[in-house]
Every structure is written in structure tokens, then in C-alpha cells.
Amino acid sequence: MSSQFDLFGAPEPEPEPEKEPEREPVRSVSPVARERQRVVLSVSDLTANIRGILENAYSEVWIEAEISNCRLWNTGHLYFTLKDPGAQIKAVMFKSDVRSLKFKPEDGLHVIVRGRISVYEPKGEYQIVCERMEPHGLGALQLAFDQLKRRLQAEGLFDEARKRALPSLPRKIGIVTSLDGAAIRDIIKVLGRRYPNAHIVIRPARVQGDGAAAEVARAIRDVVKVAGIDVVIVGRGGGSVEDLWAFNDEGVARAIAASPVPIISAVGHEVDFTIADFAADVRAPTPSAAAEIVVARKEDFCNHIERLSHRLTGAVRGSVARLESRVHLLNRRPGFAGWSARLAMRGRHCAETTHALRHAAGASVHRRLRAFQTLRLQLEQYDLRRRLGGVRARLVSVDGKIREAAMLRHHAAGARLQNSAARLDSLSPLAVLGRGYAVVWDESRTRVVRRSSEVKPGDGVRVTLSEGELTCEVVKTDGSDN
Amino acid sequence: MDPTIKDFEAAIAELETIVKKLEDGDLALEKSLELYERGVQLSRFCHTRLEEAEKRIEILNERGDLRPAGQIFSKDDK
Numbered sequence: 001m002s003s004q005f006d007l008f009g010a011p012e013p014e015p016e017p018e019k020e021p022e023r024e025p026v027r028s029v030s031p032v033a034r035e036r037q038r039v040v041l042s043v044s045d046l047t048a049n050i051r052g053i054l055e056n057a058y059s060e061v062w063i064e065a066e067i068s069n070c071r072l073w074n075t076g077h078l079y080f081t082l083k084d085p086g087a088q089i090k091a092v093m094f095k096s097d098v099r100s101l102k103f104k105p106e107d108g109l110h111v112i113v114r115g116r117i118s119v120y121e122p123k124g125e126y127q128i129v130c131e132r133m134e135p136h137g138l139g140a141l142q143l144a145f146d147q148l149k150r151r152l153q154a155e156g157l158f159d160e161a162r163k164r165a166l167p168s169l170p171r172k173i174g175i176v177t178s179l180d181g182a183a184i185r186d187i188i189k190v191l192g193r194r195y196p197n198a199h200i201v202i203r204p205a206r207v208q209g210d211g212a213a214a215e216v217a218r219a220i221r222d223v224v225k226v227a228g229i230d231v232v233i234v235g236r237g238g239g240s241v242e243d244l245w246a247f248n249d250e251g252v253a254r255a256i257a258a259s260p261v262p263i264i265s266a267v268g269h270e271v272d273f274t275i276a277d278f279a280a281d282v283r284a285p286t287p288s289a290a291a292e293i294v295v296a297r298k299e300d301f302c303n304h305i306e307r308l309s310h311r312l313t314g315a316v317r318g319s320v321a322r323l324e325s326r327v328h329l330l331n332r333r334p335g336f337a338g339w340s341a342r343l344a345m346r347g348r349h350c351a352e353t354t355h356a357l358r359h360a361a362g363a364s365v366h367r368r369l370r371a372f373q374t375l376r377l378q379l380e381q382y383d384l385r386r387r388l389g390g391v392r393a394r395l396v397s398v399d400g401k402i403r404e405a406a407m408l409r410h411h412a413a414g415a416r417l418q419n420s421a422a423r424l425d426s427l428s429p430l431a432v433l434g435r436g437y438a439v440v441w442d443e444s445r446t447r448v449v450r451r452s453s454e455v456k457p458g459d460g461v462r463v464t465l466s467e468g469e470l471t472c473e474v475v476k477t478d479g480s481d482n
Numbered sequence: 483m484d485p486t487i488k489d490f491e492a493a494i495a496e497l498e499t500i501v502k503k504l505e506d507g508d509l510a511l512e513k514s515l516e517l518y519e520r521g522v523q524l525s526r527f528c529h530t531r532l533e534e535a536e537k538r539i540e541i542l543n544e545r546g547d548l549r550p551a552g553q554i555f556s557k558d559d560k
Contacts, residue, residue, distance in 0.1 A: 167490075168490055168491060168494065169490050169531070169532070171531075179541075188539065192537075196537055197533070197536055197537050198537065199536075199537075199538045199540075200538065200539045200540065201540050201541075201542055201548065202539065202540070202541050202542065202551060203541075203542040204541065204543075222542060222544075222546065223542055226542060226548070298532075301490070301494075301528075301532075302532060304494065305494070305497075305525055305528045305529065305532075308494070308497045308498065308501055308521075308525060309521075309525040311501045311505065312497070312500065312501050312504065312518065312521040312522070312525065314505075315501055315504030315505045315518075316504055316514055316515070316517075316518040316521075318504075318505075318507065319504060319507055319509060319511070319514045320511070320514070322507065323511050
């Protein structure tokens with residue numbers, strides 16, 4: 001196309017020389033034929049003529065110039081002036097052409113425009129109606145990119161403070177990309193390998209071509225509304241700058257910024273940043289890398305839990321061990337060691353009490369029987385016939401009671417004995433002997449010797465050991481209370 | 483699950499505090515065991531959450547419906 005216009009570009013300088021000769025004929029002709037060939041034109045006719053000439057001669061021109069006084073009217077038409085250091089021309093671009101511009105024309109911008117010259121008759125002004133415009137030097141896309149980036153940056157859309165942290169354990173992962181691209185496969189491959197139970201929700205969107213940006217923006221807005229989504233990957237595989245253009249769209253950037261959940265951008269090449277990358281909370285160089293970032297969060301989380309669980313067990317083991325060693329120390333303290341000695345003492349006391357009890361019980365029964373017999377002898381001395389009835393009855397009753405009492409005593413004694421024996425068993429004096437204690441008896445082995453004052457030098461004593469017995473002679477006694 | 487555990491972040495934070503307390507020592511046996519029990523509960527919570535999700539791939543269409551996407555990818559992934 002441009003070569004076609006280059007042909008027209010050649011005659012471009014010509015219109016200027018044309019203007020000057022135009023004036024000369026007027027001056028040179030006028031003195032000669034001013035009166036004879038007087039043709040009076042109306043302003044409208046003249047202007048119409050001029051318009052015809054200009055519009056024919058300049059139906060397609062290319063101009064390189066700087067934009068000034070640029071204004072976009074409510075009608076959607078753009079009015080501006082194109083100038084260089086020596087001249088200027090009014091310019092207009094109609095709404096339908098303005099819409100196809102990738103960048104925003106602004107004052108000071110150096111551009112190349114294609115257009116046609118037209119004359120605005122009511123004002124006698126000529127202007128260029130621009131149909132195409134491109135920035136001089138930079139590509140249009142690059143310029144548009146720079147402009148949008150600058151604007152959103154100024155608005156604070158890319159501020160670090162806006163960036164949300166990724167969840168410690170991403171569980172439901174939203175993906176916005178095309179179902180046909182490599183990106184979705186790459187992401188699923190990585191997740192499938194390293195995060196097999198991930199829950200993925202894909203919101204398909206076309207990622208290149210007309211309308212792709214709007215689809216991507218809408219898909220982002222949709223997917224972040226799905227309950228439980230805690231991170232979203234937005235992207236596509238690599239391609240040309242034009243292919244990636246949907247991700248340099250203001251709508252996409254705003255959808256990303258407005259998302260309530262963190263967004264990872266993953267657009268194409270490693271090196272090129274898109275507007276989406278700037279707006280995203282995390283920028284991944286490629287779709288696979290975005291999936292790796294999600295997986296890494298999950299793995300970090302697992303490791304962290306693992307470490308904490310280990311430390312938890314270790315810590316509680318440590319504190320139990322500390323307490324255990326304290327118990328051991330206490331066990332060895334003398335106050336505690338005396339415990340077994342005291343126990344042995346109680347055991348002996350118990351044995352003696354049992355012995356005394358047995359004695360006492362036997363003696364009591366004996367005593368009663370003797371009393372009974374005495375009574376009986378006394379009774380026999382009375383006139384038995386006279387008293388026999390009453391006495392016999394009393395006798396029987398008393399006899400019964402005595403027997404009963406004796407039996408009760410006996411039983412009680414037996415029960416206590418059993419009880420004591422049981423306690424005795426549990427206290428196990430023999431066990432005490434087993435630890436090296438010995439019991440010292442008097443010579444007849446009827447009494448336990450508890451005080452040295454109970455025996456004299458020369459007395460025999462018997463010593464019960466855990467196994468066997470010794471018969472000894474006292475050589476010397478020391479004070480009983482020392 | 484356990485109503486006393488809000489979410490992962492909360493569970494992890496509490497677990498960290500418990501581990502630190504136990505490691506610092508000087509706790510009564512009963513208190514240590516109590517903390518330990520809570521710690522085990524928290525770590526179990528996290529583990530369960532990790533395991534409980536099952537692999538699922540769904541597609542959200544323009545009308546907002548979610549459909550399983552299994553066959554779309556399984557057939558040409560191989």
C-alpha cells in the first residue's frame with residue numbers, strides 16, 4: 001500500500017511552486033485585459049473552483065509533521081494542526097478513523113499522516129482530512145503501549161502496595177486462556193505432575209485477534225467470582241507483539257487490578273512485559289512458570305507443616321525428658337530414700353500388733369470359760385431342786401450368750417487377723433529382709449529386741465535373716481536412744 | 483472440620499506459636515501435653531486439607547456454568 005502512495009509522494013513539493021506562478025499571471029494579465037475580459041465571480045464560485053483544484057490535486061498526500069492544538073470533540077472527530085518549523089495546516093480526523101487508531105494523538109507527537117486536502121467553504125479554509133496516522137519513529141503499538149503504561153502507572157494501578165500475596169496453599173486455581181493454545185497444556189502438565197490433587201477451573205477466552213482483549217477481561221471478571229478460587233493464572237504462549245496485544249489492553253489491566261484474588265500473569269516470552277504483567281500481582285515469564293509458582297507455594301506449605309510437626313514432637317519429647325530427669329533426681333534425695341525404711345518399721349509394728357491381738361483374743365475366751373465354770377460350781381452348791389428351773393434357764397441363756405460372744409470375738413479376731421495378714425503380706429516384711437534388714441529376737445525367740453537396753457552383754461539373741469537364722473551373743477550394748 | 487481452626491494461615495500461625503512455646507521449655511507437664519495435643523490437631527488439620535482435594539479440571543462457560551473438562555485434555559495430552 002505504501003508503495004502506491006509513494007508514487008503520489010513525489011509530486012508533493014510541486015503544489016508550492018504552483019502557487020507562486022498563480023499570482024504572477026494575475027498581476028501580468030491584469031494591466032492588459034482588466035477591462036475587456038472582466039469575469040466577475042462570486043466568492044462561492046471562486047471558492048468552489050479553488051476547492052475543485054485543490055481536491056483534485058491532493059486527493060492522496062502523505063505528510064510528516066508535528067501535532068499541535070489537538071482536541072477530541074464530543075462528536076468523536078479529532079481536530080488538530082500539523083506543523084513544521086516553516087508552516088502549518090489545519091487537520092481533521094473523523095470518528096470512524098479515530099477509532100482505528102492504536103494510540104492516542106497528542107500535542108508534540110511527531111507523526112506521518114495520509115489524507116486528502118479539502119476546503120471548508122464557509123470559512124475559506126483549507127485543511128487536510130486525515131485517514132491514517134502513525135507515529136514517526138516508534139511503531140504505533142509501541143507508542144500506544146508507552147502511553148497506556150504511563151497513564152495507568154500515574155493512576156497507581158501498578159503500585160507495589162496494591163499487589164496481593166499468593167495464598168499459602170492455593171487449592172482452587174482459575175485459568176484464563178485459550179483452550180487451543182499451548183499455555184493451557186503446559187499449565188496442566190506442570191500441575192498434574194507436581195500438584196496432582198489441584199482443582200482447576202478454566203475460563204476459556206480468545207487471546208488474540210479482534211475482541212480478544214474484551215474477552216480476556218470478561219473472563220477474568222467471571223472466573224474470580226467462582227467460589228473458592230484463590231489464585232488465577234491469566235496468559236497465553238509466546239507470539240509476535242501483535243499476537244500478545246490483547247494483554248496490553250486497558251480493560252484487561254483494570255480487570256486484573258479489580259480482582260479480589262491474586263492474579264499471576266503469564267504472557268508469552270520471557271523478556272517482553274505486557275500491561276497485564278504490570279497490573280498482575282505476580283508476573284510469571286511463561287505459563288509453565290506460572291504453574292510452577294503455584295506448585296512451589298503448595299510445596300513450601302507442605303514442607304513447612306512437615307518441619308513444624310517434627311519440631312512439635314521433638315519439643316514435647318524434650319520437655320517430658322526434662323521432667324523425667326527431675327523425677328529421678330528427686331528419687332535419689334535422702335528424704336525420699338527413708339521411705340522404704342519407714343515402711344519396714346510399719347511392717348514390724350503390724351506384725352507385733354497381730355501377735356498381741358491373737359494373745360488377747362485367746363485369753364479373753366479363756367477367762368470367760370473359767371468364770372463360767374466357777375459359776376457352775378457355785379450353782380451346784382445351792383439347792384438345785386428349788387432353783388433348778390430358773391437357774392437352768394438362765395444357765396442355758398448365759399451359756400448361749402457366752403458362746404456367742406466368744407464366737408463373735410473369735411470371728412472378729414480372725415477377721416482382723418486376716419486383714420492384718422493381708423496388709424502384712426502387702427507390706428511384705430520378708431521383702432524388707434530381702435533387702436538386708438534383719439529381725440533380732442530374744443533368746444527364747446518370743447520377743448523382738450527393739451532397744452539395746454533390753455539385753456545385756458552375754459545374753460543370747462536370735463537374728464532372723466531373709467534366709468535362715470543366726471544365734472548370737474551380745475558383746476556390748478550402747479545407749480538405747482543414740 | 484474443627485470449628486476452632488479458621489483456615490490454613492491461622493492453623494500455621496498457631497502451630498508455630500505452640501512449637502516455639504514447647505521449645506522454650508519450662509512448662510508444666512500437663513500444659514506441655516495440652517499444647518502438644520493442640521499442635522497435633524493443627525498439623526493434622528493441615529495435612530487433611532492437603533490431601534482432601536481431588537484432582538478436578540472444570541470449564542466455566544460464558545453463562546457461568548461449570549462443567550468437567552476431563553475429556554478435552556485427556557484425549558490429546560497423550
